[in-house]
Amino acid sequence: MRWLLLVALSLACSGVRPAPNADAGRLDCQGTGEPAVVFIPGASRGASDWDEVRRAVQAPVKTCAWDPPHTGPRSAGSDARRLLDALEGQAQRWVLVGHSYGGLVVRMAAASAPDRLAGALFVDSVHEDLFDPAQAVPVTKQQPIDWIPSFREATRVSYPRGVPVLALVADHRGTEGWERDLASQRKLVAAGNPGEVVVVERTGHHIPRDRPDAIAETVRRLLALPTVH
Numbered sequence: 001m002r003w004l005l006l007v008a009l010s011l012a013c014s015g016v017r018p019a020p021n022a023d024a025g026r027l028d029c030q031g032t033g034e035p036a037v038v039f040i041p042g043a044s045r046g047a048s049d050w051d052e053v054r055r056a057v058q059a060p061v062k063t064c065a066w067d068p069p070h071t072g073p074r075s076a077g078s079d080a081r082r083l084l085d086a087l088e089g090q091a092q093r094w095v096l097v098g099h100s101y102g103g104l105v106v107r108m109a110a111a112s113a114p115d116r117l118a119g120a121l122f123v124d125s126v127h128e129d130l131f132d133p134a135q136a137v138p139v140t141k142q143q144p145i146d147w148i149p150s151f152r153e154a155t156r157v158s159y160p161r162g163v164p165v166l167a168l169v170a171d172h173r174g175t176e177g178w179e180r181d182l183a184s185q186r187k188l189v190a191a192g193n194p195g196e197v198v199v200v201e202r203t204g205h206h207i208p209r210d211r212p213d214a215i216a217e218t219v220r221r222l223l224a225l226p227t228v229h
Contacts, residue, residue: 027066031062168198
């Protein structure tokens with residue numbers, strides 16, 4: 001699949017240990033209201049990926065963009081712990097939005113704090129069904145994610161049932177692997193109430209850059225659902 005070309009993985013790693021005195025990341029929050037909408041970027045990306053989306057969502061929604069640590073190794077589990085620590089005091093409940101690798105972080109954070117989860121949005125998220133460990137390279141400064149532990153951690157947890165969950169997937173209909181990609185996204189939303197996959201046209205994998213309007217519209221839809229509040 002297309003995102004595998006962007007993913008660097010490590011076959012040799014059995015766990016993630018953050019480096020001593022590692023950067024803990026930063027959470028930038030703006031606006032007021034509950035629940036807060038928390039944006040989590042893809043691998044080797046940052047909070048600025050969500051600037052256009054946050055502007056499109058508009059006040060009075062409180063939005064928070066997660067700028068992950070720039071040092072590694074990192075995993076979905078370690079990033080979720082840092083994110084939840086940063087969210088303390090910012091909001092009582094939240095909607096989690098994760099792009100690509102950020103989808104794994106959403107799964108870990110949702111499972112760790114199910115009572116505070118108001119909804120989730122997966123944006124062209126990676127999924128274990130599309131993961132090929134044979135394409136492994138070591139963790140580097142430029143690519144700090146330890147992918148094998150990240151997938152292992154995410155597959156061991158369950159998304160809380162009954163919480164709204166939607167998935168946006170880039171439109172690659174007619175290309176090789178499209179049906180498998182779509183099926184993986186359907187698995188992500190299977191426990192949601194509602195749970196739905198939406199195909200986004202005129203975009204590649206980087207939906208936050210190509211179609212911030214589509215993400216903002218879906219966030220507003222999540223916030224409008226009665227079960228979110």
